[in-house]
Amino acid sequence: MSEVVERWGSRRAFIIAVTGAAVGLGNIWRFPWMVGENGGSVFLLLYVAFVLLLGLPVMVAEILIGRAGRRTPMQALTFLACEAGGSRHWRLLGLLGGITLFLILSFYAVVSGWSLEYLVDAFSGDFASRSPEEIGAAFDAFLASPGRVIFNQTLFMVLTMAVVAFGVGSGLERLNNLLMPLLYLLLLVLVGYAATTTGFGTALNWLFWPDPRAISFMVVLNAMGHAFFTLAVGAGALMAYGAYMPEGQSVPRAVVTVALLDILVALLAGVAIFSIVFSQGMDPASGPGLMFVTLPVAFSQLPGGTLWLGSFFVLLLIATWTSSINLAEPMVAMLHSAGLHRVTSALLIGIGVWLVGIPSALSFSWLSEVQPISDMTFFDLATTVPTDILLPIGGLLIAFFAVWVMDAQRAVQALGSNERFFILWRQVTRWVAIPLLILVLMGAMF
Template identity: 35%
Template sequence: MNLYLPVERWQSRTTFVFALAMAAVGLGNLWRFPWLMGEHGGAPFFFSYLLCLFFIAVPLLVAEVVLGSHGRGSPFLTLSWAADVSGRSRLWLTVALLSCLAGFLLLVSYLLIAGWSLSYAYQLQLGGFAAISLPGAAEVLASKLSASAGLMRWQLLAAVLLAVAVAVGVRKGIGLFVWIAIPLMMFLLGVLISFSVEFGDLGAAGAYLFAWQPLDFDRGSFMAALGHALYTLCIGVAVGMSYGAYAPHKLPIVRSVITVAIFDVVVAVAAGVAIFPLLFANNLMPAQGFGLLFVSVPYAFGNMPFGDLYGALFFLTVTLIALGTAVALLEPIVSVLEQQFRVRRVLAAISVTAVAFLLSVYATVDLASAAPGEGFLLWLDGVTSEWLIPAAVLLLALFVGWRMPRELLRRELAREPDILFSLWYFLIRFVAVPVIAFAWLWLSLVP
């Protein structure tokens, strides 16, 4: 019997789905997915993304949740317990080590973006972007970076909110947060879509996002679809293991994860409809990353009727999404400190958040002086996306698919029909492992 049972669990399947969905939504759906669709052929990319999402990413997330529901502890205790009962070496704990490290590095970026978004929401509602020019919007960002103390104060506020949500506990903290955040996020997205449909260029956005342009789709497009499918479900950062440890008994894991994936697709498409019509209405070329979020979007809202109000609501939505993912990234590390090293949850949450906040402050200062294509944030992104996450995902698929006994996995997925379990087992062994290995090799060798 596993002796490392967590004190708390989700009160219901819905809370588990909400928590995993809030983690999965992520900022990639706001500033990356719509741009990827438009740049890689529209509909061909979208259908490739769906294939990668449901036949590779979903089975991998199921594997993470299965480990968590089996181990019922922190990622390290979960992997330790799974290795012992499977008769395997404890070197497989490398999966937990890589995952927690990748999650922490990503946490720095999400904390930075949450703080910056609060700053932009405040400035927009004061009319700070009214009738601004595009160079003027870029100048606002440059001035914020040159006088970065203001941004740091907002980052500190975001850090406090994050630490409180995790420190309070699984039910009263994270559980309550996701029950507030999911309905609020969907309401805000609905408001923003209504505004975008009324004042934006919906036709141009639809032609960009959903056009059938197979000539724009190539092998690189498929790799982009695969990468985003893995990134959007927070695979390889121990979130599935951590949240799976708190799952109710006899949870239909596969069907719950499929629900999360469907929700993620809906939000991704909704984000594109909420943002891109406004960009086209202002004759802006689609972009991704910081240029889209902190230059193009404020400029678009600043030159729209009622743009101050709706722009502020947009950046509040971004803050909510960033904090939701940050909570999910912080929880596995806090659970390791709490269960492995017996650190009190409150102290663990505050300590890890404080370190992430200091690194986010350094990243903000670094952005003011870094040359284009360089800097601390880009280094973090490169280390996590090119090395830590691919290694963690590949080892996860190998361990669950090839090292854990089939009968043990079947017990954890007892609520699923035989045909669904067999399909998942086939996909994790014979699809996920070779595709992830090939993708990592391709990423490493192709410039």
């Protein structure tokens, strides 16, 4: 179990990489419709609060395990558990994380393939000449076309795994350094455009002026679950990145920076999206279809809508591409550490994820009537089980390992911070984050 030899080229590269893993569908696709269906500003404020109380402590735990172990997730957990006199079976937590990442990436590729289709349609001006009913019908027709859906899914997987095959320095780091600043630039441009629309003020009021009447137990649970999902914690990806972390970098400072950047993307995306929605008098509670039906309808009715809608789907593609690349890396690294060539590892993971994603891709056409569990399709299962159940389980076990099993001195050293912060973090993780995670799991299961 030798230590990994690759490192991020700088502290900035590590922060950009972790931000790239965190920022994706959770911020730009899932966050807007979750806000829309859960009371607007109330959900937003709860989400930010749970990022701080739940997401950050677990994020610190996951990164410091990777940094302390300097190995792949399974090897790091084995090494640290044995060092502390614990069971070697903790390595299975790394396996659970790999399975979770595998399942998440399988539906990521499907939904991201939709953004590729819409990117072409948006810039071609197809939406400008269609009525709202025609746009909705066109989306349904696209989903019902297995060939088009699978083609886009395949193209997205090729784009993702081609970058991962080049490794940390040559692949991930270079692309992250290029695309992540571009993502924020596009977001700021879209928010600037949104500020010129009639719905801008309404969107700000709806997002940032809380209505206590909207609070409910389910809104609280949804906010907790989303705060956890959006930071990409609980699946071992950040554990792998912690192993690449440069010497001398402070884990707490890096984690706070990543969390702030992640929240900023969600806020900017919310302002841009809901300004357009409210300017056209449309319903913000449109559910998952908000991105692919409501927004094209709203943009199509605005001056220059073709350009702005196309820019939005470029933004979505960048977010999902960087996120999927950063989620795929730990799985490829695991195979690579077992002796396989990196290109071979990337090819095997890519083909496996693609195959597992096929049932999700066909859930709106050939397999639309197949419901393996209750009234859930394969797509429903793929988007629910790993995000709502496996991620919280993984996060709970990661947090428990870091504060109850791992050697305390090893943890202090890996944090790159003072002992007072370690004591504060450990107490918050033990008595706040872990109970909240148990609550999230109970809400998801019952």
